[in-house]
Amino acid sequence: MNNVTINAREKINDAIEAALINEDINQFRDEFLKIHPYDQSEFFEAQTEEVRYLIYSYLSPEEMADVIEHVEREKQSDFIVEMNPTYAAQVLANMATDDAVDLLNDLDKNKVASYLTIMPEDEADEIKDLLHYEEKTAGSIMTTEFVVVNTHMTVKEAMRHLRKAAPDAETIYYIYVVNDDQQLIGVISLRDLIIAEGDLTIDEVVNRQIVSVSVGDDQEDIARMMRDYDFLALPVVDFQNHLLGIITVDDIMDVMDEEASDDYSKLAGVDVDDVDQNPITAAKKRLPWLIILLILGLFTASIIARFEETLEQVALLAIFIPLIAGMAGNTGTQSLAVAVRGIATGEFQKHGIVKTIMRESITGMITGITCGLAIWLIIFIWQGTMFLGFLVGLSIAITLFVATISGALVPLLMNRLNIDPAVASGPFITTINDIISITIYFGMATMFMQFLL
Amino acid sequence: MNNVTINAREKINDAIEAALINEDINQFRDEFLKIHPYDQSEFFEAQTEEVRYLIYSYLSPEEMADVIEHVEREKQSDFIVEMNPTYAAQVLANMATDDAVDLLNDLDKNKVASYLTIMPEDEADEIKDLLHYEEKTAGSIMTTEFVVVNTHMTVKEAMRHLRKAAPDAETIYYIYVVNDDQQLIGVISLRDLIIAEGDLTIDEVVNRQIVSVSVGDDQEDIARMMRDYDFLALPVVDFQNHLLGIITVDDIMDVMDEEASDDYSKLAGVDVDDVDQNPITAAKKRLPWLIILLILGLFTASIIARFEETLEQVALLAIFIPLIAGMAGNTGTQSLAVAVRGIATGEFQKHGIVKTIMRESITGMITGITCGLAIWLIIFIWQGTMFLGFLVGLSIAITLFVATISGALVPLLMNRLNIDPAVASGPFITTINDIISITIYFGMATMFMQFLL
Missing domain, CATH: 3.10.580.10 (CBS-domain)
Structure with missing residues (x-):
């Protein structure tokens, strides 16, 4: 933002605060109503409850409606609830209908009913009409105030x-x-x-x-x-x-x-809008995913446990477990993200599932062979053993190929079944690909054990 | 979209195609100019090169400018290049200045210079004024056509x-x-x-x-x-x-x-807008990340290799490697995503680094202790050994605590250093946390080896 504007705004904010301290209603109204409603809302949110009560008494419901409309969605209902009910109903009646409906959706039904009763009848009717539209549809975000x-x-x-x-x-x-x-x-x-x-x-x-x-x-x-x-x-x-x-x-x-923060949240397996929350709420929100992944991780563990004999014979095999599982997870997340985004922008629908999977298969083959050859060479130089490198390289190649396809296939199938493809989120696909890759790696190691000993 | 509208549009599209087949310029113009420029662009993009040449000869540069403005950014320059230069220059002159500038930024300098020479001088001057603003700044996205x-x-x-x-x-x-x-x-x-x-x-x-x-x-x-x-x-x-x-x-x-697809891309370690590309280009785009992660994965491997002795004594330790590394990666990605998003929306700047890290530490402690206790119990039931479960549980608890903090700390520090925090992307943080978690796990296993044997 322009510096000139910022300095001017600070000066005005000081003037508004001074007016509140002096309980000078005229000066407050003069200064406060001059600034943009968004800035009004920022100022308002920063005040203590006591000062907010003063502001309610200084502003008409119409003026307050402008402020509340610009307050963050999640906090709007808290402020409405602390106003006296008649004033709150008038504020609601003066808000844009769609915003008022969004706000009322956060309150319990009894509260909503009482506000609607106090409100002028025609405003109440408009709000009632919108209240029963399903969330995230055109009906729920539209307004009835048009020309x-x-x-x-x-x-x-x-x-x-x-x-x-x-x-x-x-x-x-x-x-x-x-x-x-x-x-x-x-x-x-x-x-x-x-x-x-x-x-x-x-x-x-x-x-x-x-x-x-x-x-x-x-x-x-x-x-x-x-x-x-x-x-x-x-x-x-x-x-x-x-x-x-x-x-x-x-x-x-x-x-x-x-929607952007929604997709991002799903890829990360966490609600990214929890920035404002206290640690206990934040932990509560993150734990469900972590517990699910813990249990999925135990599957992976139980698969390795089946190959305990192989592991005891060649302990060296263990050192490449994180590498192989990690590569599978990363490549799967890549193709998952491309698929989710492609579905969201409508690009995928143009091409069709078969063509997309074909394309991902070839991509997976190219990245698989490249990474496989690279790791073979590196392990040969590092450990001096030809066959271990070959085994890890081949596992990586197959794993990358399979993980690339599964990363794209899962969201595409979900989309077909009308499930939001973004829920096939990063951590989930990562764990699935862990299991696949570990099975391939240890399966091949057991098969070719004679060359490893 | 409304069904009525879709049916009507299909009928119009058929009429336009018929006009092109009959080379009937009047009918084409009648039908084509009736629809919205975005629909014009969709129709235009679906045509073969031959038909496009016909369309260029049927539409004035002014009309064509409307079409090109609505074509996808990446493809606009391809169409401009295939027009004859005088026509192309006129099309550019008739586009909104900011859109014309965006398009010209995709072409090589000689081409740009020649178009600017053919173009009316005042239009060329307006474009030249905008061409030297840095990408992604206000200057590069503004237009000079205002009242x-x-x-x-x-x-x-x-x-x-x-x-x-x-x-x-x-x-x-x-x-x-x-x-x-x-x-x-x-x-x-x-x-x-x-x-x-x-x-x-x-x-x-x-x-x-x-x-x-x-x-x-x-x-x-x-x-x-x-x-x-x-x-x-x-x-x-x-x-x-x-x-x-x-x-x-x-x-x-x-x-x-x-910006949304940019952040999403970075979390996934891939450019998610590559949906349209052929597999070779897609593989080329994904490989750099995969190769970097391959090398980082080798670090993890080399750390485990140092504990080979420990592993040979208790091969059972290996089966929990993917679980511990995976949990570290997932929890790190969670706090990374929250941090990146918090920085982007400006929420974090309000709270400050110290308070944010404190908050994440407590969150990490709660999730760590919960998951640690859960896994201890599960392993005790599953394997019947008290101490292995305790070791894995304690590793998970410490790992989650550390990974949560590092997931938030890395992007916050990057932001302080004026580096885009989103480049501390998912795969990168995951691998860092792999290394940390494996070190904790095997370090503790080696330390308490006597209890495991």
Whole structure:
């Protein structure tokens, strides 16, 4: 950020704090309402409970709604709960409907019901309509505050309607056009509306090539569409093409962020958004994966235990266990990550499973043979034994080939079965490939024992 | 996407293809120009070279610029190169300046120079101005096509200016306000401009609380700011606050996508965007990491080799190697991912290094003790030996503790040294933790050898 802006902001923050200390409501309002709602929210979050109560008494519910909208999602409900219920209901009523719904989803049902009862009826109805859409669908992230005009209106009438609707609308840059049955038939950008002649009817200027999404569509697909088409908003319709709401680009940015951190979390086997938590909560979140992996690791151990006799004869075999298992894990994670990403961006669907697996097989063969030859040479130089190097090299080659395929195959099959492929996460694939690679290595060692002794 | 829309699009696509087969330029233009540029680009990309030549001859450079802008970044330059140079230069001149610059950055310098020579001078100058900004900074993603007004103008004059400037501007929803020295002093949203009285001067209605970024700022920081503040565009200034350009939300969505796939790639140790490549290129991209890990794996092997004597006495020790190394790797990746993400979202900077490491230490201690006790119990039941279980359990406990800290410490230190923390990627941390865990395990086994025999 610009330095000039940062210095200016610090000065303003000091002024706001001074106003709160002096309990000077006018000075507080003067300074506080000047800054951007995001900065307001940052300031607000940093205050103690006592100061927050003061702020509630200094700001109208409308002004407070702006602040709460910009507070981090997880913390919003904590603040709503500490307000007095009438004030809280008014704040909720003044928030963008989609944001209010997200917040209410974090509260228990009794609380929600009581807020909805105190709230003005029309606001409560809008929220109720949205509350029952499934999470992560178009319905759950859309807002009902948009500008809509009828085909019969003239451009001038539409402009007048727009001016009136502007203060409540989430975006005024797209004006949606419906017929008498409330079915979506097109869109006009504000840009086109401004340029158009005032006497024309909307019917004459509407753009009928409109892209819409269905209310049940997945939010990740919608984010991709918005990015590809460079839209600022997308209309949401039901199966009969009735216009239900719109999804705006600011909500989609949050979705993109959420989905990215979701995929990342799954690859790492941990919820990466636990930065803020205390160690006990963090440990609780990480332990389930670790315990599962501990048990899977015991399988690997039990496989080696079967080859105890082989191991007792040639203890040297043990030193390459981490190398072989590690290489299998790493290469599997590589092809898993490519597959998960390919499925997410829709690239894989274009190519088809068979072609993808073919491609991964050849990739695995090339990396396998290269690494296998390299390790053979290195072990020959290091240990001076020709056959041990050959055994490790061959194991690495086969392991890399198999691990590359399994890393791609597992998420592809999961996707086919409509399971989120990202749950075939890094640690899981790593352990599976441990087991495969150890079996190959010790299997071959036992088979060729005569050459090792 | 809506089914209605998909069916309609398929019908249109068929009509376009028919027009191309009949070489009917009018029908082609009628149908093709009706659809969204993104759909145009999808259609265009699916054609053979021969058909593409036909399309070049049917579309004006202006129309073609729209298509090319929506083609995937990596493929854009291939198409430009196959056009005849005069046509290509005109296409480039008609693209949004920032997109044209991105494309030209993929070409060799001679080609760029020749296109710039053929192009209209003012377009060429705009592109040249942007070409020398460093990659991934505000300068490299901004566009110079924005609407700017002076403080002296009236609202009515500004509206008139806006109508004239609209066709070339990348966004008209924010109008930036400068003083006579071209320094940025504020912004008016189109929303506010529409509502304002026509006779007021811009000076009276301008919003002076403007957030701007510096031309050298990192694109990831800008993306975060845009998401937090819900802006549709951000102005870019130099150190004297002169307005240089704007960054629009559609470019930021591409940045978010790029950064997310970048972090994901680093955690997996592979460029996940290689989905489209042939197996040989894919193998070439994956091999460097695998070779590095192979060599790191040899370190692990050499450490075990030092304990060969211990191993020969108790071969049973070998069976828990993958388990211990695997747990160390997994837990290290977990805390690495949390740390990388925490740094990226700015959460960590708030807490400071010491507090974060303290937190991770306690987390590591809790997970370590839990997993250690679990494995002790399991091995006691499975193998019936008290001490082997105790040894493995204690190793796991210490390992998890150390691996958790190192997973967080390495990226935090890297960030301090201004190295991208994400390069301390999953496979790397995994191998480091392999080495640590194996040393702990065998070190303790050797120390307590008398109890094992």
